[in-house]
Amino acid sequence: MVTIKDVAAHAGVAFKTVSRVVNNDPTVKPKNREKVLKAIEELGYRPNRAAQMTRRKKSGVIGFIADELLRVPYTFDLIRGAQDLAWKHNKELMVLNVNVNKYSVEGAVNHLFEHRVEGIIYAAMYHREVSLPLQFKEVPTVLANCYDSYGRYPSIVPDEKEAAREITASLIGKGYKRIAFLNLNENIIAAKLRKEGVEQAFSNANINLDNLLVESVIFGEENNERSVTRSRVENIIKNFKPDAILCGQDPMAVEVYFVVQALGLKVGKDIGVGSFDDWDIIPTLLQPELTTMALPHYEMGQWAFNCLLEERTEPVKETARFTLNSRQSF
Incomplete structure (x- = not known):
């Protein structure tokens, strides 16, 4: 198995430089970053996420609770919007689908807590009001395609x-x-x-x-x-x-x-x-x-992820605009 030391030797840089590149540190010199990324690709190195979580105070994991989202194809864009930003910012998106009959919201939250999530995105299949268990107050939470009955969390819904x-x-x-x-x-x-x-x-x-x-x-x-x-x-x-x-x-x-x-x-x-x-x-x-x-599902997924990334906690209720796709039916 390729180690971080192997990457450092192959790139001709210090061990700590490789670690900073892997953790997306913006202060790394572009020339060194390019060397490290090239070495990672050539050697097929894969970071050990479990080890990273042990060393870091933050887990790098964002929870995504999909309330019946997987029943309707076009709602996948909510997940895709958040996932694209997760990749960009070196975060892991842990998606859990819940429904009233089989997978409980409480069980999903407890599972995410076990993985030390940094925040949770709760997304509904359709625009509606939700009432979430108090467990959500223990971690930064953002709502997408729904809003909280008591106005306790930042949320975004379609206009x-x-x-x-x-x-x-x-x-x-x-x-x-x-x-x-x-x-x-x-x-x-x-x-x-x-x-x-x-x-x-x-x-x-x-x-x-x-x-x-x-x-x-x-x-x-x-x-x-x-x-x-x-x-x-x-x-x-x-x-x-x-x-x-x-x-x-x-x-x-x-x-x-x-x-x-x-x-x-x-x-x-x-x-x-x-x-x-x-x-x-x-x-x-x-x-x-x-x-x-x-529907602006992709945009809502991105807004929700950015809200967690920027550590915004004010319980705002934003709206996202639809896009008119003009074709030939009128």
Whole structure:
């Protein structure tokens, strides 16, 4: 096994110089850093993390508790955003998935404590309020895609209202004046804020709200929701006669495409369709490709990691902007 002394000899530098490079010390001279990194690559040296943790006061480990995050593909970007910065700053990201039925939050926190984590990122599958056990107060904690009921921790959530206003304004700007908004489950935060954003866009454009139909097409409790999108879309198109349909999420837009085509209409020509989430490959598989608001998961993961890195503890509640990915559906 290659040791740190082997690297030092190969690079022609002192043992301590190699140690400083491995620990990402910014004071190392660029020339020496380049020698060490070249030697590490040529020899295939791998730092012993366990030994580093023993020697250092800090573990270099950041915990990431994923609350049901692994159920939905597009939420992986929350983890990826934090992971990219972890690599950059020579930190280890320890990811634990939890859910109410199998893996408890308390058990995850205790496991992270055993690994002497420097901080914890707690991320939820969707924008919601959370109530965390008091154990989290023992270590710096940041929330992503959720916020604390008591405002005890820094948090970042998507700017749902602004996203809805922006995509609705884009529809209006392209000449669509009678819009049906198929909303998410009315019990969740995103649905309420997006409704406000859509209505604000209509108000800003001085369009009468009689030309706006807002209807939730997803019902039920968490983990037991059902969609009535297909049955409602046909009725809405025939009776409300919208020139555009805005969908609460991309899978809903897929169902709208099916209904529109079954009625002999063409998306992007006879009726515009917009959506939210930018869910994996769905928008680009549809024809025409779907215009949708991309959730800022990657950016939220990075913000949360930076918050821990910079040791910010003030319980701020930040919002992250969506990105409008314009394609051909309107």
